[in-house]
Amino acid sequence: MLRFLLFSFRRAWQGFWRNLVMSLAATVTMTLMLLMLAGLVIGLSGMDAGLRFVEQKVEVQAFIADGAPQAQVDALVAQVRALPEVSQVVYLDKQQALAQWQQQLREQGKPDYSSETGTNPIPASIQVKLKDPHVYGSVIQTLQSAHGVVTDVLQTQQVVDALLTVTGFLRTAGLVILGLVGITVLFIVINTIRLAVVARGEEIEIMRLVGASDAFIRWPFIFEGILVGLLGAAITLGILGLAAQPIGQAVATLVGQVPIQFDQDLAQQLVLVVGGAGIALGGVGAFISVRTYLIR
């Protein structure tokens, strides 16, 4: 078994170099495809993180009219809290709301001019967290029906829904493009390995005649395909490794308050996805090629 593996690896290696131009073409295409794949994974995980962040935020927010009687406000809070869909209700009075806003400004590094006005422009609000962010029940109606107390009801869910539509579209479009590129890569690998098979036609014939088993004839080519995939994956991960720092910074400046992190998890996921896709495409392409041109 070990001999078989060594033999196959050695011949795969020789085959790769013997047919260098085609091997490199396959590797470069593979790399491009894997880069797209990595981009998709990063983008989607970023969007997912953004979505989770938005969903975590207050889901329904009702702004309280200035000067509404505190008793009515308290009653409304109690009424909403009693609803079965609600997990948590927080009442922020004008001072707390202002303080929170000022803190957000500080976190984003923006200048705070609120002290200039002398008055507090921020309304008090009731912030409602739902048990399931997609099930409102009668929360909205309850809040809206409190005329004179509530000026406006803001549903974060609408934002989330819009985001979901966008991410869903991007995901589908990305997967379609990726699929097309994947098929292209597959054909290039098939062709590369086919050339390798043709180049070794004489050897293959001799191997058959002296009684080499199918595995000995076939696996070197499959390993050659896997080699292309591995090399493509390695180059892709290398590029990503070099680019991780600048990309991270770019994303941080683009979407400042969404805490997207390029952490260990994402890196691991990328290594698995990119490596797996490379090996699978290379191996499957070579397998198909060998099946089509070698078996008789």
Next chain:
Amino acid sequence: MSTSPPRIAGAIAASAAVHISRDAAPLAPSSTDAAPATRRISLALEDVSKVYPNGRRALADVDLVVPDGDFVFLVGPSGAGKSTLIKLLIRDELATSGTVFVAGRDVSRLSRRDVPRLRRRIGIVFQDYKLLPHKSVRENVAFALEVTGTPGRQILPAVERVLALVGLTAQADQLPSQLSGGEQQRTAIARALVHEPRVIIADEPTGNLDPLISWEIIQLLLRINELGTTVLMATHNAEVVTALRRRVVALEDGRVVRDEVGGYHREY
């Protein structure tokens, strides 16, 4: 399993004379020929026909039995079916009808996995040598063992042994392009021998060689035959066939037209 001939091969052994006339029913178990029943059968074709997909009939009703240790010439004009017969024996092609036995096994019943094992029991030599140009003599011979998964420590001794047998020890490190035609063919024979096959099948092994060198190759094959390996040699070389007075099987239009010892090889 493969070393014990199946029942039918036993029957062949019981009935087979060393040479069989065209009209005899050599496989009939009731045959009373005084045959050397102790000899096993290397190769046997039983009523074999081969029709290619394009409709060409390459072999028709061929019966042929080659016991272990025989040296058989296969002669006939181009297109008579010699190459097809050899392809059937190495299971490069399957017979359209009839049965082909090699080393006691019906080749049409071999599983994919068993075909390579069968081929290791047959050494094949071609007119054009089929050596790998970028490998030395030693590497060419060792290749046959490498690609069949032979353990590394067994390869070199086996290679050196067959190189000594064919007289190429001194040329072991040379490339095929540095060798004469005879030496290249001896390399091919060494490669065919390295699995210690029961049968050597040589398809026009002297076709590209001048008469003197041809004789060297024939001598080598005879020596290998004396060491116990069955040899089936397809050839056009009338001089050799006539001089050696061995068993000669003549094919014409896909049929065995003669099968006799020392048969005069007509000029085709």
